[in-house]
Structure formats: C-alpha cells, structure tokens
Amino acid sequence: MRKxxxxxxxxxxxxxxxxxxxxxxKTDLSLQKEARSEEKKSDDATAxxxxxxxxxxxxxxxxxxxxxxxxxxxxxxxxxxRERLLLDSQMLEERQEADKTIERxxxxxxxRADEFFRVERLQTDEDLRHERTVTDEASQVAARKxxxxxxxxxxxxRAVTTRDEFxxxxxxxxxxxxxxxxxxxxxxxxxLRSPSERNEASVFRAIDAIRRQTTNMNLLILDLLDVEHMxxxxxxxxxxxxxxxxxxxDILRGFDILAKxxxxxxxxxIPALTCxxxxxxxxxxxxxxxxxxxxxxxxxxxxxxxxxxKEGAEGITVSVIDTGxxxxxxxRETIFERFSQLRKNDRSGVGLGLYIARWIVEAHNGKIxxxxxxxxxSGSDFTFTLPKGG
Numbered sequence: 275m276r277k278x279x280x281x282x283x284x285x286x287x288x289x290x291x292x293x294x295x296x297x298x299x300k301t302d303l304s305l306q307k308e309a310r311s312e313e314k315k316s317d318d319a320t321a322x323x324x325x326x327x328x329x330x331x332x333x334x335x336x337x338x339x340x341x342x343x344x345x346x347x348x349x350x351x352x353x354x355x356r357e358r359l360l361l362d363s364q365m366l367e368e369r370q371e372a373d374k375t376i377e378r379x380x381x382x383x384x385x386r387a388d389e390f391f392r393v394e395r396l397q398t399d400e401d402l403r404h405e406r407t408v409t410d411e412a413s414q415v416a417a418r419k420x421x422x423x424x425x426x427x428x429x430x431x432r433a434v435t436t437r438d439e440f441x442x443x444x445x446x447x448x449x450x451x452x453x454x455x456x457x458x459x460x461x462x463x464x465x466l467r468s469p470s471e472r473n474e475a476s477v478f479r480a481i482d483a484i485r486r487q488t489t490n491m492n493l494l495i496l497d498l499l500d501v502e503h504m505x506x507x508x509x510x511x512x513x514x515x516x517x518x519x520x521x522x523x524d525i526l527r528g529f530d531i532l533a534k535x536x537x538x539x540x541x542x543x544i545p546a547l548t549c550x551x552x553x554x555x556x557x558x559x560x561x562x563x564x565x566x567x568x569x570x571x572x573x574x575x576x577x578x579x580x581x582x583x584k585e586g587a588e589g590i591t592v593s594v595i596d597t598g599x600x601x602x603x604x605x606r607e608t609i610f611e612r613f614s615q616l617r618k619n620d621r622s623g624v625g626l627g628l629y630i631a632r633w634i635v636e637a638h639n640g641k642i643x644x645x646x647x648x649x650x651x652s653g654s655d656f657t658f659t660l661p662k663g664g
Contacts, residue, residue: 287406294402298395305387305391309384309387313380316376320376324369448491448494451487451488451490451491452487452491454483454484454487455483455484455487455488458480458481458483458484458487459480459484461476461480462477462480462481465477465480497626497627497630498626500626500630501612501626501629501630504630504633509633509637511554511557511634511637511638512554512556513552513553513554513638514552514553514554514555515550515551515552516550516551516552516553516555517548517549517550518549518550518551518553518558518583518590518592518660519544519545519546519547519548519549519583521555521558521559521562522542522544522562522581522583522592523542523544525559525562525563525566526540526542526566526581528563529563529566529567529570532567532570533570533579536570536573536574536575536577537575537576538570538573538575538576538577538578538579539577539578539579540578540579540580540581541578541579541580541581542580542581542582542583543580543581543582543583544581544582544583545583545585549583549585549590551590551660551662553638553660554634554638557634557637557638558634558638558660560630560631560634561631561634561635561642561658562581562592562594564627564628564630564631565594565631565656566579566581566594567627568627568628568656569594569596569598569654569656572596572598572599572654573596573597573598573599573653574598574599577596577597577598577653578596578597578650579594579595579596579597580593580594580595580596581593581594582594582595588661588662589640589659589660589661589662590659590660590661590662591657591658591659592657592658592659592660593655593656593657594655594656594657595647595648595649595653595654595655595656596647596653596654597647597650597652597653598652598653598654599652599653600646600647600652600653600654601644601654606643606644606645609628609644610628610629610631610632610642611629612625612626612629631658635658635659635660638660638661639660639661640658640659640660640661641658641659642656642657642658642659643656643657643658644656644657645657
C-alpha cells in the first residue's frame, strides 16, 4: 500500500497560520468576554453601593422631613430645601466625574492590555519565524544529504551495472578472437609437424587470420582505453591545420577490400579543392572509419555507400550515406550511448564506436547525428559537422 505523501511545507505553514489565527480569535473573544464580565461586576457593585448610599440619604431626608413638617414654610425649611438641591447637584457632578474616571481607567487598562498582547504576539511571531528558519535550514541540510545519498546510490548502481555489462561484453569480444587465434595457431603447429600437408597458401591463410584477430583485439583495447580517458578527462586533442579532402580519400581507399568482399559500391562526393581545417587528423580518421565500417556491416550485398564532404559558410559537413537497414527513429539517440547495440545479441562490435565518435566530434565543437537516406527508400545518413575555426 502506497504511503500518503507528506504535505508540502508551504501548505503546512498556511494551515498552521490559519490554525494560529483561529486560536488567536478564540483567545480574543475569551478575553473580551472576561473583560465585559469584570466590567459588569464592577458596574453592578458600583450600582449596589450607590443604591445603598441613596437609601441612607433618603432615610436621613425622610427623618429630617418628618421633623420639619411643623416648620413648613419657615425660613429654615426653605434653607434646607436649597441645601438639598445643592447637595443633589454636587452628588450628581461627583458621580459623573467618578464615572468619567472609571471610564478613563478602563480605557487605560484596555490600552495596556492591547499593548501587552501586541508585544506578546510580536514576540511569539518572532519566535515562530526563528523556529521556522531553524527548521527550514535543518530540512534543507537533510534534503541535500538525502539527494547526495540518492545520487551516490544511483552512481554506484550505474557503476556496478556498467561494470557487469563491461565485463560481459569485453570477455565475449576478447574470447572470440582469442579462440580463432588459438585455432589457427594449432593449425600452424600441425602444418609445421606435417610437411606433406604443408603448403604456402595454408600457412599464409593462418598467419593472415591471426593478424586480423590481433588487430581486432588491439582496436577493442584502444576503444576501451579511449573510453577510460574520456571518463577521466584525459583524452586530448592534437589539432593542426590539415587538408580534410586528402584525409577522407585516404580513409576511403582503406575500405576498398571490405566493400568488394560484399560487392558494395563505394563512391565519394569530395570537392577537388583543398579544404583546410584545424582538427585532430587521427581522431577524425577514427570517426570516419567507424562510420564507414558500420555502413559496410549493415549494408547488404549489391548495396551502395557514399562519402560526402560539403563546405559552407558556417563550417564543414561530412556524411556517410548507405542503402542499408536504416536506424529506427526511436534509436537515433541511444545508438550514440556507451555499449549500445542496434541489434540484440549482435556481437560484431562492443558498442563503443559511435559513443567515441560523438565524443570526438563534440570535442571539436561539432555535432553528429543520423537521419534517413534522403535519396533511397532505406538506409541511413550519418553526418557530423566541424566548425571552420576548429
């Protein structure tokens, strides 16, 4: 069962702020109720004391009135009435002043309480911000550590997978030529022990087979060393100003025998004029040789291969166009990856040629890509570019 994902920090904070606002509103309402309750109690107590005082004054007045009934209309009675009016007026003024004093004290207490709560809230908010900052920093540190650990784990996993794949491929690709070498070495030994069966053709056939297999093994080892140097950043480029037309024609001549064995027609569209560019001749030879070798390998008998050189304002374009099986659209990026094979169980190569070719071209600030043969119903067009500036 999939665990529920934790809430995002921003959403959690919003929820926390809403909860805090709700709690503060509840607290404010509670404090207001308590304040009103205290004010009511104070007002009730004041009213009660006033009633008691009024009752005593009324009792005193009733007694005085009873004693002065006999003296009604006398000057003393009139003086008493005037004194009562004056006294009542003074009491009213005193009560009004007392009410104003009580109101001022309440306002002062309310202001002091508001200021107290404002300071408390500011301190609470500051503490909350500090806690959030500390929590955020801790979360960021934990996230960075987790990301680093995940990256290290992924790197280790890739390294282990690559190592296993590397060992499997290399062991197979080295075992095959070694087996052939051992077979022809045994044949040579047999021919040397049996003069009657010995003939020059058989000897040279065995020697030629051994030479070819050792050459293949050497190329494989060089490819592996190149990949190692690429990974460590130590594969250097020795760029010089060279004539690319001369280099391409020289490379093409080296594939005549292989093409004729499959009855494949190899042609070129290379300008007669000199095309001088700054590049590493050995490395560009490696790229073109790999493209031509693949074209011959995947082009059926009676097929055609064409090497094209074009010079434009922005740079140089070199294309190897064949009428072979073609490259599926979904594989036109992955075939340039390390150990990539177009066909499953294809052990005619280790899957490093195009990977190394791309690295070399990009090291020259160029690009390499594959597309359909524009002039044929099948086949591929492998093209790479080189800037004129090198």
